[in-house]
Amino acid sequence: MLTKKQKNILDYIQGCHQKNGYSPSHEEIRKHFKLSSVSTVSHYIKILQKKGYIKRAKNAARGVEIGEKDAVINIPFKGYIAAGQPIEAIEEYETITVPKNLVSTSGQHFALGVKGDSMIDEGIFDGDTVIIRKQSNVENGETAIALINGNEVTLKKIFKEKNRIRLQPANPNLKPLYVKSVVIQGKVISAFRNIEEQEKRNSDGTKFQRPYFEKDGISIFRDDILKIASIPNASIDLIVTSPPYNVDIHYNSHADNLTYEDYLEFTKKWIKRCFDLAKSEGRFLLNIPLDKNKGGQKSVGADITRIAKDIGWKYHSTIIWNEGNISRRTAWGSFMSASAPYVIAPVELILVLYKDSWKKTGGSRKNDITKQEFMDWTNGIWTFPGQSKKGAGGHPAPFPVELPRRCIKLFSFIDDTVLDPFLGSGSTLIAACLHNRKGVGVDIDKDYCDIAIRRLQQEAKIKIN
Ligand SMILES: C[S@@+](CC[C@H](N)C(=O)[O-])C[C@H]1O[C@@H](n2cnc3c(N)ncnc32)[C@H](O)[C@@H]1O
Known part of the structure; x- marks a missing residue:
């Protein structure tokens, strides 16, 4: 779908291309539309490119290529449909322009705006537009627009069962709907996203944002865990x-020198967020310091445990991670004197918490832990070294992949979804990917998201493009 301005710019580029055999430069576009700067032109070009109307050759002066001559087509936009609950049947009321490659070569098409998150596993999100080909039958498992109860339409996967029809959402948190009969109105051919709308949503932090990276069951969101709304509640098996x-x-984008009170406030907020994101059988493996010795002694481990329990997390146990790191020891207090010695334990904690019930009954129930691993890791003292910054792409505070690897193999089933709300250099997602779990990572900083993507390529062999 193009705005008027975008359509005008596209028409101008197409016109120049037809007339001259090459496209206008950014400066020519700027002058023609009396735009304030070339970066405004770049903004429009980027949108047209993301929407598939033009291609862009990198580092070329006139680096804009048009798709095919008739790369776009007009189809009716019939309004909005709830991907969740059925809504009233819709009336046709406007036309939209879409790239031709989004429609099939035959048949009549129309478009609908999607509301709700019941089709997220099919890659159809709240705010997307779906393109439908009119047809009255679909194969089992295909996604279709169905008319039920005479005047309600819904977007679902259709399964014809023995005496009924199952309308299946593509979201593990939602239940199917069963009906005696449906009238199929069309099959979903493609879906696309309105980029400006999405950018507007990101800034207020309350609506869906597309992952910064998405491949092989791994998604990375460049966002603030306190604001992110792109991860459905009750969708995470293990954090x-x-x-x-x-x-x-x-850190590049986070101030790590709050007052202790502000730090605990921040802790409350993000732990509550994680609580909402976890499934009822969800587990929370939280690596935190035992205590803090610089700038006043603080019982960090005990304070955060209290906060998590107040929020609703249930306590299971605490694993002591012995990093064996004694070289960083510098503060002795009163050396060789009982006056005021400092005791520092070179260990960190991994709190083991859960949401409602400790016993896992859902999921694939498939395990990949060996007998030796199970016996070793159920002993709550884990000894392995920390992670160098260099080995984690220069991130200032990484943990080793061994930490999430153990947590994932011991506490989740194959195919479970693992979240790291402070992704950093991506260690958790590397472990998730290597052990056949789905992974969701969030980091507020773009550079760290990029480091995580590079490490996923190198260490988990994820192929990009
Ligand atoms: C201790 S590091 C995590 C390191 C990670 N475990 C690894 O192995 O690389 C904390 C990360 O949290 C990120 N961060 C800080 N505040 C955030 C927020 N509000 N939302 C999302 N990420 C945040 C920082 O950018 C940093 O990368």
Whole structure:
């Protein structure tokens, strides 16, 4: 779908191409439309490119290529449909222009705007537009627009069963709807996203944002875990994470030197967020410091455990991670004197928490842990070294892949969904990917998301393009 301005710019580029055999430069486009700067032109070009109307040759002066001559087609836009609950049948009321490659070569098409998140596993999200080919039958399992109860339409996967029809949402948290009969109105051919709408939503932090990276069951969101709305509630089986420790690490986009009170406030907010995102049988493996010695002694581990329990997480146990790191020891207090010695334990905690019930009954129930691993790791002292910054693409505070690897194999089934709300250099997603779990990572910083993507390519052999 193009706005008027975007359509005008596309027409101008197409016109120049037809007349001259090449496309206009950014400066020519800027002058023609009296735009304030070339970067405004780049913005429009990027949108047209993302929407598939033009291709862009990198580093070329006139680097804009038109698709085919008739690359677009007009189809009726028939309004909005709830991908969740059925809504009233819709009336045709306007026309939209879409790239031709989004429709089939034959048949009549129309478009609908989608509301709701019941089709997210099919890649159809709230705010997307779906293109439908009119037809009155679909194969079992195909996604279709169905008319039920005479005047309600819904977007679902259709399964014809013995004495009924199952309308199946593509969202594990939603139940199917069963009806005696449906009238199929058409089959979903493709879906696309309105980029400007999405950008508007990102800034207010309350609506769906497309993943920054998505491949092989792994998604990365470049977002603030306190604001992100793109991960459905009650969709996560296992959370493995290490939050900022508030020890003045120089992160790119996060201030790691809050007052202790503010730090605990921040902790409350993100742990509540994780609670909402977890399934009822969801588990939370939280790597935090035992305590803090610089700038006043604090019982960080105990304070965060209390916060998590107040929010509703249930306590299972605590694993002690012995990093064996004694070289960083610098503060002795009163050396060789009982006056005021400092005791520092070179260990961190991994709290083991769960949402409602400890016993896991859902999911694939497929395990991949060996007998030796199970016996070793159920002993709650884990000894393995920390992770160097260099080995994690330069991220300032990574944990080793061994940490999420153990948590994932011991506490989740194959195909479960694992979340790291503070993704950093991507260690959790590497472990998830290597062990056949789905993975969702969130980090507020673009550079760290990029590091995570690079590490996924190198260490988990995810292929990009
Ligand atoms: C301790 S590091 C996590 C390191 C990670 N475990 C790894 O192995 O690389 C914390 C991360 O949280 C990110 N972060 C801080 N505040 C955030 C927020 N509000 N939302 C999402 N990410 C945030 C930082 O950018 C940083 O990368």
